[in-house]
Amino acid sequence: MDDVVHLRSTVCLLGRFPALSGVDLSVTSGETVLVAGANGAGKTTLLRALAGLVAVVEGEAVVLGCDLRHDRHSFRRRVGLLGHGAALYDDLSVADNLRFWARAGRRPTATVDHAMARLGLAGRLAAVPAGRLSAGQRRRACLAAMVVRAPELWLLDEPHAGLDAVGRDILDDLIREVTAAGATVILASHELDRARALATRTVTLAGGRISAEERRAGATVTGASARPVGEPLHVA
Amino acid sequence: MWRDAVLVGGKDLRIEARSRVATNQVAPFAVLVLILFAFALDPDRGVLNRAAAGLFWVAVLFSAVLAVQRAQAVESSGGTGDALRLSGLDPAGVFLGKAGAVAVQLLALEVVLGVGVVLLYDVEPAGYPTLALTAVAATLGLAAAGTLYGALAAGSRVSETLLPLLLLPAVAPVLIAATRASEAALGTAALPVAAGDWLALLGVLAVVYVAFGVVAFGPLMEEQ
Numbered sequence: 001m002d003d004v005v006h007l008r009s010t011v012c013l014l015g016r017f018p019a020l021s022g023v024d025l026s027v028t029s030g031e032t033v034l035v036a037g038a039n040g041a042g043k044t045t046l047l048r049a050l051a052g053l054v055a056v057v058e059g060e061a062v063v064l065g066c067d068l069r070h071d072r073h074s075f076r077r078r079v080g081l082l083g084h085g086a087a088l089y090d091d092l093s094v095a096d097n098l099r100f101w102a103r104a105g106r107r108p109t110a111t112v113d114h115a116m117a118r119l120g121l122a123g124r125l126a127a128v129p130a131g132r133l134s135a136g137q138r139r140r141a142c143l144a145a146m147v148v149r150a151p152e153l154w155l156l157d158e159p160h161a162g163l164d165a166v167g168r169d170i171l172d173d174l175i176r177e178v179t180a181a182g183a184t185v186i187l188a189s190h191e192l193d194r195a196r197a198l199a200t201r202t203v204t205l206a207g208g209r210i211s212a213e214e215r216r217a218g219a220t221v222t223g224a225s226a227r228p229v230g231e232p233l234h235v236a
Numbered sequence: 237m238w239r240d241a242v243l244v245g246g247k248d249l250r251i252e253a254r255s256r257v258a259t260n261q262v263a264p265f266a267v268l269v270l271i272l273f274a275f276a277l278d279p280d281r282g283v284l285n286r287a288a289a290g291l292f293w294v295a296v297l298f299s300a301v302l303a304v305q306r307a308q309a310v311e312s313s314g315g316t317g318d319a320l321r322l323s324g325l326d327p328a329g330v331f332l333g334k335a336g337a338v339a340v341q342l343l344a345l346e347v348v349l350g351v352g353v354v355l356l357y358d359v360e361p362a363g364y365p366t367l368a369l370t371a372v373a374a375t376l377g378l379a380a381a382g383t384l385y386g387a388l389a390a391g392s393r394v395s396e397t398l399l400p401l402l403l404l405p406a407v408a409p410v411l412i413a414a415t416r417a418s419e420a421a422l423g424t425a426a427l428p429v430a431a432g433d434w435l436a437l438l439g440v441l442a443v444v445y446v447a448f449g450v451v452a453f454g455p456l457m458e459e460q
Contacts, residue, residue: 077324087319091254104323
């Protein structure tokens with residue numbers, strides 16, 4: 001199987017502080033990996049490093065075939081990051097935001113309607129400025145933007161935060177759907193029960209290193225054999 | 237690059253059209269500056285008339301700081317900055333788009349301020365081609381330098397106060413050249429001035445700022 005993520009003794013600094021101090025992690029195509037750990041353990045930094053937003057200063061780091069020590073940019077279009085902040089322009093409507101990210105990602109704007117319907121944002125909400133949405137609706141809109149961009153690697157930082165019960169179910173279904181289609185998902189979460197049910201594997205970060213790793217019994221990687229790394233992803 | 241520039245510029249202009257910050261805050265601020273200059277120099281309207289070009293460009297410069305801060309703020313809030321970096325858009329295209337959107341706003345503002353100068357400062361409009369060329373070249377320089385320094389200041393926790401400190405000295409040559417060229421067009425210069433020389437300088441400054449921005453904006457985006 002292709003390694004989507006390959007980290008060996010990876011070190012990342014935030015200022016002078018080693019937020020990641022020697023991480024070893026390999027993730028294959030179609031996996032859903034839960035990153036657990038206490039506050040400040042390095043979960044967010046790990047996700048940002050995998051997106052190429054934090055420089056790797058030591059060790060090996062290869063994401064989607066791209067060596068992050070030498071190139072943190074060329075693979076970014078293939079990665080989606082759901083961070084703490086919303087990737088939405090407050091003064092633009094939900095539909096306008098999604099159309100912008102579709103065009104930026106060289107994706108057909110026809111995917112926008114599908115993404116809004118998928119995340120329960122179709123109809124009246126599509127025309128509402130993003131700044132007037134509730135926290136949960138903003139989270140859904142950010143997820144819709146990721147659906148529009150259809151990345152190969154989904155990096156989700158506390159994806160359930162702010163979502164209501166329906167939204168959480170939609171998110172869980174979406175994660176299962178994209179991994180079945182061959183995408184890879186790495187999520188950091190404090191909601192361990194819910195996230196463990198989605199994950200094929202759980203890694204625990206402590207002090208910037210992986211301190212434990214646990215594979216869910218009976219977990220299978222559904223999309224791995226269906227789509228080699230680098231091929232376009234199609235979400236139903 | 238150009239496709240990305242059009243996409244980002246269109247998005248920024250759409251945001252300004254929806255938020256109306258440019259029309260409801262920046263433009264009134266600029267007109268207020270003109271009025272305050274008029275109050276300060278009112279005893280001698282001759283001074284106002286002679287200084288009109290300089291006062292006009294100072295008002296434009298102050299407004300440019302606000303417009304640039306606004307353009308940078310929409311990318312600094314929430315996760316839009318990260319999303320922009322992950323989008324795969326060409327940083328040079330992002331720079332050209334953001335600078336272009338600021339330039340369009342400033343050009344519209346200059347039309348409003350031009351009317352204000354004629355009404356408040358008793359200036360006889362003249363030399364339209366020179367004025368138009370001056371406005372375009374100076375606006376490009378201001379927008380390009382502003383967008384570049386806006387990105388530089390955005391990496392700081394005190395970006396709002398840092399931006400004017402960085403930007404105003406850097407665009408002082410644009411202010412001087414634009415004022416001299418405008419004075420030449422209006423015929424209000426104290427000494428004979430060749431508009432062509434100042435226009436050429438404005439053109440060179442605009443090209444330098446745009447070229448520097450195209451090259452440097454990518455690394456600056458990474459630092460935000």
